[in-house]
Structures are given as structure tokens and as C-alpha cells.
Amino acid sequence: MNKYSIILMVSGALLAGACGKGDEGRTDKPSAAGLPIQVEPVITRATETDFENGDAIGLTVSRESGVYATNEKLVFDGTSFSGSLVWYAEGSDAASLSAYSPWQEGGVPTSFTVQADQSAGTSSSDFLAASKTGVLPSSSAVAMVFTHRLTRLVLKVQNNSGKTITGITVGGARLAATLSEDFTATVDPSAVVTPVKARNAAEKTWYAILPPQTVALNVKVESELSLPVQYLAEAQLQAGKQYSVGIVVNPDGLKVTLSGAIDNWEDGGELEPGGNPPSADFVEHLDQNYFTYYGTDYKVAKLKDGKWWMAQNLAYLPEGMTASTDLTAVTAGIFAPIRINADQSAAEFANNAATIAANGYLYQAEVALGLKMGDLVSEAQAKGLEGAQGLCPTGWHVPTLADIQNLVGKVAGLSTVTTAPYYSGSECYIAALNEDGFQMDAFGAISIIDVTKTSGTFMGYMSAYKEHLSSGMFCGSSFASISYQSGTDPSSGIKNVQFYGLMPMTNKGSATDYTCNGTKVSYRIAAPLRCVRNKAE
Numbered sequence: 001m002n003k004y005s006i007i008l009m010v011s012g013a014l015l016a017g018a019c020g021k022g023d024e025g026r027t028d029k030p031s032a033a034g035l036p037i038q039v040e041p042v043i044t045r046a047t048e049t050d051f052e053n054g055d056a057i058g059l060t061v062s063r064e065s066g067v068y069a070t071n072e073k074l075v076f077d078g079t080s081f082s083g084s085l086v087w088y089a090e091g092s093d094a095a096s097l098s099a100y101s102p103w104q105e106g107g108v109p110t111s112f113t114v115q116a117d118q119s120a121g122t123s124s125s126d127f128l129a130a131s132k133t134g135v136l137p138s139s140s141a142v143a144m145v146f147t148h149r150l151t152r153l154v155l156k157v158q159n160n161s162g163k164t165i166t167g168i169t170v171g172g173a174r175l176a177a178t179l180s181e182d183f184t185a186t187v188d189p190s191a192v193v194t195p196v197k198a199r200n201a202a203e204k205t206w207y208a209i210l211p212p213q214t215v216a217l218n219v220k221v222e223s224e225l226s227l228p229v230q231y232l233a234e235a236q237l238q239a240g241k242q243y244s245v246g247i248v249v250n251p252d253g254l255k256v257t258l259s260g261a262i263d264n265w266e267d268g269g270e271l272e273p274g275g276n277p278p279s280a281d282f283v284e285h286l287d288q289n290y291f292t293y294y295g296t297d298y299k300v301a302k303l304k305d306g307k308w309w310m311a312q313n314l315a316y317l318p319e320g321m322t323a324s325t326d327l328t329a330v331t332a333g334i335f336a337p338i339r340i341n342a343d344q345s346a347a348e349f350a351n352n353a354a355t356i357a358a359n360g361y362l363y364q365a366e367v368a369l370g371l372k373m374g375d376l377v378s379e380a381q382a383k384g385l386e387g388a389q390g391l392c393p394t395g396w397h398v399p400t401l402a403d404i405q406n407l408v409g410k411v412a413g414l415s416t417v418t419t420a421p422y423y424s425g426s427e428c429y430i431a432a433l434n435e436d437g438f439q440m441d442a443f444g445a446i447s448i449i450d451v452t453k454t455s456g457t458f459m460g461y462m463s464a465y466k467e468h469l470s471s472g473m474f475c476g477s478s479f480a481s482i483s484y485q486s487g488t489d490p491s492s493g494i495k496n497v498q499f500y501g502l503m504p505m506t507n508k509g510s511a512t513d514y515t516c517n518g519t520k521v522s523y524r525i526a527a528p529l530r531c532v533r534n535k536a537e
Helices: 353-359 379-385 401-408 432-434
Strands: 005-010 036-042 056-065 066-076 081-086 095-101 111-113 128-135 142-148 151-159 167-171 176-179 186-187 199-202 205-210 213-215 218-223 233-238 241-250 253-257 266-270 282-285 290-293 296-303 308-310 338-340 347-349 360-365 445-447 456-457 476-485 491-503 515-522
Touching: 036 290, 036 338, 095 142, 111 353, 151 167, 167 205, 176 353, 205 338, 233 241, 266 445, 338 353, 347 456, 353 401, 401 476, 401 515, 432 515, 476 515
Parallel strands: 151 241, 241 266
Antiparallel strands: 005 036, 005 142, 036 081, 056 066, 056 095, 066 081, 095 128, 111 176, 128 142, 151 205, 167 218, 176 186, 199 205, 213 233, 241 253, 282 290, 290 296, 296 308, 338 347, 445 456, 476 491, 491 515
């Protein structure tokens, strides 16, 4: 393992008539109390993970008498880390020091998520930590050894194809880890399985960092060739270790081979080929109110309409697709979820594993209904999509108008089904749905009104309710209306298609007044998706 030696020192340069590092034997040396603590790294690690200006670590100092400092941010200036933290008065009260990198705001972290796109670098995904006990304040240096707490993949590529490799994506893994008090990392089993774009660190070397986990990975090589996904056998990825995968790209295809050990980190061995593609089938556990789909567990609930509904939003990313965070990508098909920004002034994308797991992706109707963007070209075709399986698992479908009406009763522009179990006489209230386990909320949407628009807008932010998203829409499969580029002339091309979906609204002063009724949803709007089981039993 390539360990990092870190020196914590009180800078003598800050003293008038400062002492040098050889002052330990002096009896007249000044007290360290009140002097800034500095972290001066002595690093022999690979360039890919070198500290850079502006990098930060979090330092916690605990004394026998209590905690002295918690999660103090120290910033690297090219030579050392420093901040506002100073030593307490010298004495026999020893300290325990713990530090981690990269620093996180809001307290010592209990979780960490690696980036889904590591193509620009892996340093922000490389979690390290160190600790030392029995430290007394002095001008002497305190050495700490930082170690990797996650796992690194090293992909060694031999390209015999004559074609440029433009990217490598590693799939099948969960990206979020939980951290114990000593910063031991274990994979978060509730995290969404998310592909990772690897870093091209050298001509033939690519890196990706993942939480420790037992997983059957797959590798996708992007080039001018149409290369199949390669699947690896299940392996246990351990903390602090790296694993190598050899990849040979030939003109006639892609092969996975074994490669030698890689320097740096602790060698964890080679990942073997021979895994199988994940099945599109899924496993239902209705007796436990969930199903497993593409490696992710989704809660389900049997509601008072007698049907099984997904009780959380779909977070499935079809192979070859990425979740866009660009509002001008009006035909992206899938967008990342959104949230209220830190200063509560607007909505923003939140393309991280935790938010994806909680909120799911935002799907445009064509993709949600199992098509590609641009495939929908006629009214007859749109009407034929009612009850489509789309991105839902086998035996489930994108909600129909009948599903929506018989659940909530009220749909804008249509007669109300007053016998619907969650219709109160005026509205369907979210609280009533959630009492039965539906877990509905306003998750927002990306509003793209029709095909003439070149940019979308965030739906869900209202300044009067800035602490949470206050509106949204959900995908449906029943045709509602169609318009054309020129009047009623189908030959001019589709301008917009609308399907019936759900519209949660939380723009009220009390959660008891939040509503969820039916509405028309334009097919270019990107919205969450919840599937309905075909059979009630």
C-alpha cells in the first residue's frame, strides 16, 4: 500500500525569534498555545491523487477533558494545510487527532459518495483518513499516516483496433458508502446502482474509484467501433485495495484479459472475466412490499384502489443513456433529479447517488414509454401507447388514465370519479395516500412545453415555499391531446403530445393540504415515473 505521511506542526515562522525543528531539547522554547496548527504533507503517492492548491482536509482534536475541535477545515496552499485552528495550552492533557480528506461541510461525515463522472479526475472521489492518539501540544511535528478507505480499479488498455477510445464506463456498482466513527467505509446497500465514467490517467491506463463492495462489474469501452459490454465475475472489492482489469480492443471486438499488478495502493488482484449480463427480469417480494429491478430495491404498496403501485420513483438508467444536467438538452430523454439550492433561491440539478436513490430520474415520455426520442410521430401511435410497459419491469406498466382516475378521482378537464378511494370530495390529499405507504411528494420536473423550445426550465421552485419543491408532474401512458406545427395539419409534424399523468402540489402552508390530482403532461416534460402492477393479486 502506498501510505501518505502527514506532518502536523506549529509553524515556527509565526514566532518572533522563532525556533527551528531542532528546538526539542531547549528548556526556554516558547509555548505552543495559541499558535496555528499546520498540516504539512510529505507525499509519495501517484500524481493522480496528489494534493492541489485549494484541497481541504477535516481535522478533529479530542482531549481527555473533552473535544477541542471538530471537523476544522484546513486548506492546502501548495506546501501545507492551514486554517484558524490553534493549539491549546501545553500540559499533560493529551489529544487524539483524526483527519480525513476531502473535507465536507456540516460536520464529520457519516457517508461519502464517489462521483459518477470521474473522467476529469478521481481526487474528489478518493476518501482518505488517519488518526493518532497521545499527542501533546508542542512545536514538534506530529506525523500521521493517511490511508485509502475506498477501492480503486485500474483498467489497462491494449488498443489494437486503430480507432480512438473516447471513454470507458464501469457499471454495476453502488457509489455511496457509510462511514463508521473511525472512517471505515462500507457500501450503502440502499444506494442506486450507477455507472461510473473512468479517468484516462495515461495512454493505456484508466482509473475509477468505488466503495468497497461485493459486485459483478461490467465494462463499456466507447470508440468508433460498436463494442459490446463486457461482464466480469463477481468479486469482493476491499477497502484500501486496487484491482486491475486488462482490456484488449481488436478490430473484431473487445476481450477482457488478465493484467499484472499495479503500483501504488495495496494490490487486490485481478478481476476475472466470465460474468453474465444482468437479466431484465426482476424479483417481486410483494409480501415484503418491494421488488428488485436491475439490482435496485424499490418499495411498493397495495393501495385502496386494489392495485400495486411503486412507492418510490424509478431510478433506472438504460444502457447507453446518461442523465442530463443541461437544460438546453431538450431531447436528452432522461434528466438528473432536482432539489432546492443551498440558499433557497432556485431549483438545481442534484446528480448524486443519494438524491437519485431518493427521487429517481426525470424521464421524457417517449423514453418512459419505451421509445427513443423522436420515435413518436403520429396520434394513432400515441394512442397505442396506453398501458405500455415502457421502462417498467415485466408485469408492470406506465399508469393509464383509468389507473389515475380510480386512485385520485380528480383529473383536470375531465369528470371526477367521486368513488375513487382517495378523493375527499374536493381533492386527493397526499397525506391520505401516504398513510397507506405511497410516499408521494412534489419532486419537481423539467418543463419543456413543446418541440419548438430550445431550453427547459425547472418546475417546482416557489419563493413562498422555498424550503421544498412545491410542484411536479408524473409520467402517464394515456393519450390526452396532440398539436401540430401548422394548425391541424399532421404533415407539418408534431408540435406537442400530452398524456395524462399525476401532479403533486405542496404549495400550501400545511402538509395536510398538499394535493395530488391528475393532469395533462406534455411529452417533452421530464418527470418522475411510478409503475403500476398489471394484476392486483
